[in-house]
Amino acid sequence: LIGELVGGFGTAFSAENLLFVFLGVLLGTVIGVIPGLGPTAGIAILLPLTFGLPAETAIIMLAGVFYGSQYGGSTTSILLNVPGEATSVVTALDGHEMALQGRGGVALGISAIGSFIAGTLAVVGLMVVTPLLVEVALRFGPHEFFGLMFLGLTMVAYLAGGSLTKAVLMGILGLMISTIGSDPVTGTTRFAFGQLALIDGVDFLPVVTGLFAFSEVLVSFTGMGSANPIKTRFRDLWPKVSDLRESLGSIFRGTGIGFVLGALPGAGVLVSTFLSYGLEKRLSKNPEKFGKGVIQGVAGPESANNAAAGSALVPLLALGIPSSVVTALMLGALILHGMRPGPGLIAHNPEFFWALVASLYIGNVMLLVLNLPLVGVFASILRVPYRYLWPFILMFSLVGVYAAGQSVFNLGIFVFFGLLGWVMRINDYPMAPLVLAMVLGPFLERSLGQALIISDGNFLDFLRRPIAAVLLVMAVAVIVSSSFLTRTKGEKGEGLAELLEEVHQDD
């Protein structure tokens, strides 16, 4: 393990990789700071910038964007009460209160320290768990892979946020889109309608940039403007020893919750922050002070979201299964860079995995070094009026989409999915299931076709294989439990706002 890690550091310490780790965490932090432009849209827009780079450098940079954005989001939550992205919603509760009381610097400081500890521990976990999982997954055949993909798809139920029916419909729509192009088993072209560009299927990048960047801009027209963050000084960023003592337990608990939930498909980063906040409140001797500027209310959730960002890479790297839209995008990036996701990825490219692990360690240090002194600079991004930002967001999306496929047709796909995404958003249709299904679709279809051929069309064969049977039973359990949850909470409105309300009113 140590020898391979040292080898990974050797690769990660190349000038090119160091530069792109730095760029990744820097751009990720900036993206996290800008409200509405979370890691999903950010990675989608920045993906074309990685073309021409070696696969490991590209993924190293995108991973940096991912966890950089987790930290960036907390800056706006604390200084402005405007979460840069969804995972920082909880941080705003106590973080902004601390800022109003003149302790914004301490909140930012503990957030950075918690993020660093959690991120580093998550990488240790990733380093240990992933190879073990790969060893198991290497024994998988088509039946087991189908079970795994099917389980991954059923997790769309947890990504729903609102209506289960809408989530399932969007998942099916994503699968339908994934069937456009060549059939993975027979090679027959489907639904190309005479378009050469569709023979290889619908490209991933124009779909996700359209869904997340273009539709985001259209939605943002309802409320443009700039904001004035609360000012803070560098010397105020260092928490006192008493602050650290009060936060340490929260940081480790948040890390544990984040690591476990981040690795579970669907549950992910967001839920871990709410659970961490709820746990800290439950364990506190003064729960009534939560929401009024308690440092544990910042330390726990911030550690949780960074640990979850790290562990979300476990199923992606070990099994080729994305646990969230962001990791689905990273899966897409792996494919675009000629890598074949799945257990074979690490088995055949161990140098890729260890370079990524090493770069995650380096990235966490960079994030800490970068964020403490430059917090004021990042916060000042918020003073740039949004009317100057969105044209550049669309410009980079358009040019990136064109450059990736060298196809004007893809620009049309971008506009189409942008408008579709806008319609979906204003009608409360979740986009995450569509993207996840679109990515997993070809793998699901291939493994289903192969499994049915091997077992002469006998579906019972899935149940005769223990691992496949367990995975399918888990998938059914997910469907039943999410259906039960939807029914008990009502078909609509049990979104995060209500969860937040529960956390707030708990005890």
Added chain:
Amino acid sequence: VNRGGLSLSREAVGNAVLFLLALVWIAASAQLRYGSLFAPGPAFLPVNLGVVMAAISGAALVRELLKAEADESEVHEPVLVQDEAGLVDGVNVQTDPDVVRKIVVTTVATIAFVGIVGPLGYGIAMTGLMVTYFLVGGIGILRSSMWAIGGTLVSWLIFEGLLGLPLPGRLLDTLIPI
């Protein structure tokens, strides 16, 4: 949606659209070989997906229609519950003409860009698009033009110059005819 006594919720319209899409999908799949469970053909998964989508969206549509019928017999006056932002179920019902204008102009300009970027080249097409975007944002024409030209140049330098990813028509090629 209310047309001469027929009252449909947005949920019902959404489900109806998905139901129709599923039917079209099944019809399009019919041209492909379905195969069998022993040897699935290229239409195997698409047809089954279409059937499942038709079943779910159809059931949801029927449920919405029955709900609408029950509501109509109970409620006589339409009641809209709006939040502070004038949103009903996430949709801005105040139909602010300025917001509508921004959405329409941005969309039309982007579609026009897709149409002209091939023949005119990246330089001219992107500059024109960016000027339009900045004007939509309420920025003056002079400042819009400066930002647009600067932005286009920077993006060209990054993608074509730095990353070596060719963009449609060289920037200079597009400027020479002028």
